[in-house]
Amino acid sequence: MSQPRYLTGDKAGIQEFLDKFDVFLFDCDGVLWSGDHLFPRVAETIEMLRSQGKQLVFVTNNSTKSRADYKKKFDKMGIPCKVDEVFGSSYSAAVYIARILKLPAPKNKVYVLGESGIEQELASEGVQFVGGTDPALRRDIEPEDFTAMADGSSLDPDVGIVLSGLDFHVNYLKLAMGFAYLQRGAIFLATNTDSTLPTAHSLFPGAGSVGAGLVKAFGKDPLALGKPSQAMMDAIEGRFHFDRSKACMVGDRLNTDIQFGIEGKLGGTLAVLTGVNKKEDFLGEGKEVLPMAYVDALGDLLG
Template identity: 35%
Template structure:
C-alpha cells in the first residue's frame, strides 16, 4: 500500500490547510479535463481563497500564452490575476529576455503562443508554423538557404507541425555550442479523450531533437525543473515550506513540489492510477512520492 497520507477526512485536510500559505495548482487533469471544469473545483478554490490562501496556477502546457490561460481560467468561473498564472510559453520568453540581444534571433520549434510571449519581451524569432522544406533525408539538396548567423537560441515546445525539416534546422543551429537549447517541458505523453490512443507529449519532440543534436537542453522551463519556481517566487511572495503543489503527474507536478521544498498533493483525477502511486513507494522513488493524495480535488474540498 501507499505511504502517502490520504487527504479525505476533515482532520487531515483542515490541518494541512491551516499550515499552508499558498496552493500551486496544475491545470489539466486537476482543475479540468475534456474541455470541462471538474465538479467541485470552483467551490474548493473559493473556500481556500476565503481562508486567505494564495492560489497560483502552474502548467507545462505551451500552447497558450499567459493571457490566454488567464482568460481560460476565468472562463471556468475561477478567480485569478495575471501574476498568478505561469505557463511554459511565458517562462521560456522570460528566461531569454536578457540573454538574446536586439540583433539576435531565436529559432522556435513551437506554437504561436511562444511567439506571443517572445514578442512581449522584445525577442526576435522565426520558425513558427508549417515548414515543408524537406520531408526526408533524400531531399537534403533542397536546403539551399544558408543558416542565419545571428541565432542565439533554439526553443523546442509543442508543435503541431513538427517534422523532418524542423528537426534538421534545430539541430543545425544547435551544432554551435554557444546556441542556447531551451525546452518548454518534458511531459512524455497524454491520453486522447474517450480513446485508447495515447499522443506523444512535448518531451518526445524535445528528445528527438536532443538525440539528433547530440546534446541535452541547457534549460527546461517547465515542471519539474526549478526555473518556473524562480519566476513564481519573483511575483508571488510565500514561504515554500508552507506551500502545497497540487497535481496529477508524479514525474512533473509532484517531483516539482518535492524538488522545490513544497508539500505535495496528488489527485487521481488525471493520468496517475492508484497502482502507479503505489509503485513509486514500492520502488522507493522518493522524488516522485507525494506527501498526500486524494481521489480528486472535489473529494479534498468537501472536508474544508
C-alpha cells in the same frame, strides 16, 4: 519514508492539511480539467481556498497557450483567475531567455519548435523569433531544402537559441531546421520535457516526445524550463514572493508536479488521481517520488 495520507472523505484531515499552507501551486491539465472538460466541483474548491485567504498560482507545463490564453480558458470554465496568477512554461522560457541569458545582439533570436503560446510570451519579453507557426514551414521537405540548410543559405544568421515545446504541426522540415541551428552552436532549451499530454480523458504525445527527434540527433538534452526544473521554481518565487515552507504543490504527475514541489523544498505536495499517475504509482515499498497526501479528485477538498 511514510506513506502518503489519503484525504478523500476525511473532512478533519483535509482542513488540517489546508491549514498548513498559505500558498497553493496548481498544475492545470489533469488537475483542474481534461481538455475542455472541467472536473466536478473544481471552481467551488478554488473559491473555497480563496475564501480562506490562500494565495493561488497556476503552474502549467503546457507551452501551447500563453498566460492570456489561459486567462480566457479560466473565464470559459467559470474559474476566477488573474493573468498574473498564471505561470506557464512558455512564460518561464521567455523570462529565462530575456532576463537571464540576455544574449548580445545580433545573435539572440530564437528558433521556435512550438505553437503561438511560445511566440506570444517571447514577444511579451521583447525577444525576436523565427519558426513556430510560420506557415512556410508547414510542408514536406524538398531536395533543395537539404542543400540550403547545409550551406546555411535558408537559415537566419541571428538565431542563437533553439526552443523546443509542444508543436501540433511538427514535421521533418521543422526538426531538420532546428538541428541545423544546433549544429551551428545555438543554445538548446525546452519549455518542458513532458512525455505525454493529458487531455480529453486520455494521454497524447507531449512536448518531450515532440522534441525527442532533436535530442536524438543532437545527442544532448535541452535545458528544460518547465516543471520539475528549479529554474522555474526560482522564477515563481521571485515573482510571487512566498515562504516555500508554507507552500503546497498540487498535481497529477509524479515526475513533474510532485518532484517539482519536493526538489523545491516546498512544505507539502498533494497528488490528485484525475490525470497521469494513479495511487499504485506511489503506494508501496520502493517508490522514489511520494506526495505528502493525495485525493481522488481536487473537488474532494470541499469535504
